[in-house]
Amino acid sequence: MGLGVERFTTQLPEHLHCFVCLDVSYPPVIVCALEHQMCESCATELRKSSSKGKCPMCAQTMLDPVRTSGVLKRAIEDYEVTCRYTGCKWVGCLLDEPTHAKSCDFREIPCALCKTPYQHSRSVQHMLVCPEEVVLCPQGGKRCARKKRCELEKHLSDFCGQWQCRVVQGCDTRTSLANLPAHEKTCADAAARIAKLEEALSGRNETLATILTELRAKLDSLDPTRHASPPRFDWPAGQPAERTVSTCTLVKQLLTRATKRRHRRATLAATALLAKPLPSPHVAVLQESAPASPPAPALA
Template sequence: MGVDLGRFVDKKVPQHLRCPACLEAAYPPVLVCWSEHALCRQCAVASESYACPTCRQGMVFPLKPSLFIKRAIEDYKIKCENDGCSWTGTVVNEKQHSNSCPFRKVFCKLCDSRYIFSQRDAHLDVCTEKTIDCPQGGRDCGGRSSGGRKKRRLMQEHLDKECAQWQCRAVPDCKTKTMRANLDEHEKGCRAAYDEIFQLKLTIEENAKLAEQRVPDKIVENLDFATSTDKALLPADEQQMFASTFSSQVVRLTEHEEANDFFIIDVYGDPPPAPTFRRLRILDRSDETPKKRMRLLCGAET
């Protein structure tokens, strides 16, 4: 094959400079018959009829170059045959450019496919014959030296059948690693256990909140019973004073961090200089006088 006519950038190549066999520019040109008809060397060598395609005379060997046609074609400028390259020059300089063109195509020594020279790294990222490390366990996957190094076309089989470094993804804190065949079953069980523990935690927290709400209610119930009982045992002139004083000075602290704590002020004595938080205590009042029982009931226990 000669030079593709589409590569010439200056002007159209005339008919007499074209190879009659491939219809491209006859470069390098050789004379093939006594009439000095020219063909490109590639077509002349590949001819099976050993006859000139123009005059049908027998070809004359050895083939001689046509200096006239050669010089004529070398006066034309051509562009690089590699897509993406902007180089232009003569056919004489083309070989030198082709050897260094970043857009030239070369053969991969691993898989025998062709790739653009400047995209070598991109090709190696997909080359089926390149040896790579296991993405799960690395070079020494499975505890064997280089056990995790496989050709890319064999890596998927290694991941499916050999690699035991597939980590559980069902629960964030789970560190379990296993083979891919066992991964789904493990993740289902791991997730179920996690959900069960989480639900149990929510139940415990809810029960704790309910208990905190019930404790102060029970204490107030006991306190109301004690005050009503002891109030009835006081003299008539002290009952009114007891009711107003006690109800205003025993304050329930629902916002305090311990729901069963109360702010206690002795109803029969002067208020303390500063409020203090004390825990209410329930006392046996069977052997106490009414006034002493109320002091004990409203007394403070550290």
């Protein structure tokens, strides 16, 4: 096989194609005395085949060894090609392509751990799946010893005792994969019983709430004052409709009225007090300081 025509950005003339595989004849070799040329790999294949080293064009014995055609090689190397690695956007003449390929981001390099070749720019992605990478157990995390990714499946199925209960949220049970279904069955039964009890309890609560509402209604019907309308506010006489009086005006009027009433009461009280005859304070003092009558003289 020569070099695929799809690698070239332009179509190459007929004489630069290998007449055996029809690819571009690269590297091109002269195979017979008549200077018929083909790609090196086709020449190698022909020598091993049943034609026993005859040129397919002229049936003459093939040269041994075949010789590279420098003229054709240089002619082909001047043509523009794409990079050999998929995804790379590099384009340049065939002569420069090997140099580019050595540092191409899309070149394939073997993984240091598993030896599988991967694209140089995709090393992060490869490490996420590399079978030789040492990783944490997805069930146990740090509780389990670190394992190679390729050993993880066996660890999880046969050895890991850190499988978590999946049926009841918050269940802390950790067990092996083999014991997990048995635990989950028990755990689910327990959860179902709790749910049933909770349901029964909420039913009872509803009944109690209904009874309480009925009792309240009965109590209200026995006590008419509970539903009496609030006492009406006594608006000052001669006021316009209740809502048209501003609160400020109303308060001022009420205050004035209260002051007048207090003043009137005070005046009445003073008048009443003055009308009453009072005992003379002087007499009262004299009466108070008068000496007590001496005791009766003893009989002789």
